[in-house]
Amino acid sequence: MNKIQFIKFSFVILILPIAYLVYINFFHYKDDWKQRTTPLPLESVKILCENFNLDEKDTLCNGKKIVYGPDFYEIIRDAFRPYEAYQIESSEATTYDEVDEKIGTFSHNECGQVIEESDGFMYFRCWYDLRGDGEFIIGILYTYPDNAVFRINTPMRYDGE
Numbered sequence: 001m002n003k004i005q006f007i008k009f010s011f012v013i014l015i016l017p018i019a020y021l022v023y024i025n026f027f028h029y030k031d032d033w034k035q036r037t038t039p040l041p042l043e044s045v046k047i048l049c050e051n052f053n054l055d056e057k058d059t060l061c062n063g064k065k066i067v068y069g070p071d072f073y074e075i076i077r078d079a080f081r082p083y084e085a086y087q088i089e090s091s092e093a094t095t096y097d098e099v100d101e102k103i104g105t106f107s108h109n110e111c112g113q114v115i116e117e118s119d120g121f122m123y124f125r126c127w128y129d130l131r132g133d134g135e136f137i138i139g140i141l142y143t144y145p146d147n148a149v150f151r152i153n154t155p156m157r158y159d160g161e
Contacts, residue, residue, distance in 0.1 A: 037135040039066045044106075044130060048072055051102040052079055069129070069136035070154075076103065076138065077152055084150045096126070096147035099140060103128050108137055114144045123150065 040048075042063070048054075049061035052075050059065050060072065077085070079102065083093040100107075111126035122144040129137045139153040 034068065037068065037131055037133050039068055040071075040131055047105065048075075048103075048130070052076075069131045072130060073138070073154060080140070080149045080152065082141075082149045082152050085152070090143060090146065090148040090150065093148040093150065095149070096142050099126075099149065103130075103138075106130050106132075108132075108134075125153075 080094040106128045108127040108129035114124045116122045141151040
C-alpha cells in the first residue's frame with residue numbers, strides 16, 4: 001500500500017465516523033438532547049418525588065410540566081452532597097446504601113470494580129439511568145471501603161456543579 005492509499009484509507013476509517021457523530025449531534029439534533037430521549041414516565045417521576053420528599057406542588061411533581069431525567073440532577077446532587085464538590089468531610093457525605101434507597105431502582109448495569117489510585121485512594125462507580133434509554137446516565141463515585149459519595153458525573157456537562 002503506497003502512502004496516498006494509506007492516507008485515503010486512514011481518512012475513511014478515522015475521519016468519517018467522527019464527522020458522522022458531529023453531524024448527528026450538532027447539525028441533525030442541534031445538540032438538543034431532548035430530541036434523543038423522551039420524558040420520564042409518570043411512575044418514575046412519582047418514585048423520585050416520593051424518595052426525595054418533594055412536595056406534590058413542586059413543579060417536577062405536580063404533573064403540569066414535562067419532566068426529563070436532567071431535571072432531577074440538582075435535587076440528586078444536593079441530596080447526596082458529594083464531599084468533593086461540597087467541600088465537606090467524607091463522613092458527612094451520603095453513603096452507597098442511602099443512594100441505593102433513593103435511586104437504586106434506576107440502577108444501570110452493575111457497579112464497576114474498585115479502582116486504586118497510585119496514592120492509595122480507592123473508589124468505585126455506579127451508574128443510574130432515570131429514563132432507562134442511556135441518554136442521561138448519572139455516574140456516582142464512592143470511596144472504598146467506607147462507600148461515601150465523593151463525585152457525581154453526567155454526560156450533560158453538569159459534573160462538579
